[in-house]
Amino acid sequence: MIEINKLKKYYGKELVIDEVSLSVKAGEIFAIVGHSGAGKSTLLRCINALEDYQNGSLKVFGKEISQVAKNARELRNLRKDIGMIFQHFALMSRKNVFENVAMPLQIHGFKKDEIDKRVKELLEMVGLEQKAKSYPNELSGGQKQRVAIARALALKPKILLSDEATSALDPNTTKNILELIKKINKELGISVVLVTHEMEVVKEIASKAVLLDHGHIIGSGEIHELFLKPNAKMQEFLGENDFLPQTGVNIKLFFPKEVAQHSVITSMARALNIDFNIVWGKIEKLNDIALGNLVINVAEKDKEKVLDFIQKSGVLWEVA
Numbered sequence: 001m002i003e004i005n006k007l008k009k010y011y012g013k014e015l016v017i018d019e020v021s022l023s024v025k026a027g028e029i030f031a032i033v034g035h036s037g038a039g040k041s042t043l044l045r046c047i048n049a050l051e052d053y054q055n056g057s058l059k060v061f062g063k064e065i066s067q068v069a070k071n072a073r074e075l076r077n078l079r080k081d082i083g084m085i086f087q088h089f090a091l092m093s094r095k096n097v098f099e100n101v102a103m104p105l106q107i108h109g110f111k112k113d114e115i116d117k118r119v120k121e122l123l124e125m126v127g128l129e130q131k132a133k134s135y136p137n138e139l140s141g142g143q144k145q146r147v148a149i150a151r152a153l154a155l156k157p158k159i160l161l162s163d164e165a166t167s168a169l170d171p172n173t174t175k176n177i178l179e180l181i182k183k184i185n186k187e188l189g190i191s192v193v194l195v196t197h198e199m200e201v202v203k204e205i206a207s208k209a210v211l212l213d214h215g216h217i218i219g220s221g222e223i224h225e226l227f228l229k230p231n232a233k234m235q236e237f238l239g240e241n242d243f244l245p246q247t248g249v250n251i252k253l254f255f256p257k258e259v260a261q262h263s264v265i266t267s268m269a270r271a272l273n274i275d276f277n278i279v280w281g282k283i284e285k286l287n288d289i290a291l292g293n294l295v296i297n298v299a300e301k302d303k304e305k306v307l308d309f310i311q312k313s314g315v316l317w318e319v320a
């Protein structure tokens with residue numbers, strides 16, 4: 001549905017997208033993750049031709065976007081198929097909720113009764129049917145984003161682009177908005193490409209992700225792969241290696257969901273009669289699947305028997 005191949009984009013002389021290749025399939029929730037300035041927004045804006053690019057290929061529904069951008073009618077159709085939401089909502093402050101959501105429909109020449117019906121449906125879907133007459137400044141951040149989502153879906157797009165849509169919201173509201181995006185993805189079959197600097201967002205909703213750094217991709221894959229066995233760059237991004245002891249051997253354990261995580265560790269201590277330190281551990285909830293991650297520090301002399309025991313237990317491991 002979206003095929004990007006060796007894409008390059010410059011702002012003046014500065015290369016901000018550097019040979020990016022990725023592919024988003026219909027029905028996916030695909031995350032573009034990275035620190036501020038990595039090029040996430042720029043990449044996203046290339047997808048709906050808000051930005052141009054200089055090299056490589058970017059196809060949406062099989063059409064090269066640089067070509068689509070040259071043809072007003074095709075561009076209009078592309079934009080109709082791609083809705084977008086933003087960090088700061090981008091609502092019209094002088095228009096009420098109904099009017100904000102109705103805007104794209106008016107621009108596309110829908111009749112008044114069609115508009116009324118569609119806006120009502122949309123406001124119901126985002127849970128704001130009671131707020132049709134309210135103005136943006138009378139709404140909470142979460143409610144504003146719901147209005148923006150309703151507006152983005154007005155023309156029944158096939159793709160929703162989300163640029164840090166939850167970054168201005170508190171954790172609870174973030175969760176609710178992510179739930180809504182999930183629902184839209186599932187029930188309406190709309191593919192979602194979301195940009196975020198928050199790992200929590202990715203873990204909560206995405207099925208695949210790329211990690212973008214200074215305009216190039218430094219990690220990519222299915223979410224559970226990325227988090228279960230992060231590559232060195234990903235670990236750096238997650239800040240996981242900051243606390244490793246300098247002595248002994250650090251062993252990182254990955255517990256797939258079918259392994260009961262607690263007993264492996266305690267029974268190892270008993271069976272081998274050794275001491276070890278737990279450096280850090282966490283359980284990640286990825287798309288409703290729980291995955292465990294634990295780093296233990298063992299004495300050099302115990303390394304071989306510990307690794308042997310772990311190997312037999314079915315827990316994945318690597319020496320950190």
Ligand SMILES: Nc1ncnc2c1ncn2[C@@H]1O[C@H](COP(=O)(O)OP(=O)(O)O)[C@@H](O)[C@H]1O
Binds near residue numbers: 037038040042
């Ligand atoms: N309109 C612009 N003109 C010039 N440089 C820009 C423009 N927009 C973004 N940049 C630069 O491009 C790089 C990527 O920016 P951006 O895509 O906004 O990153 P992110 O969304 O990951 O924070 C940054 O170095 C930024 O300064």
Ligand SMILES: [Mg+2]
Binds near residue numbers: 040041042164
């Ligand atoms: Mg950005």
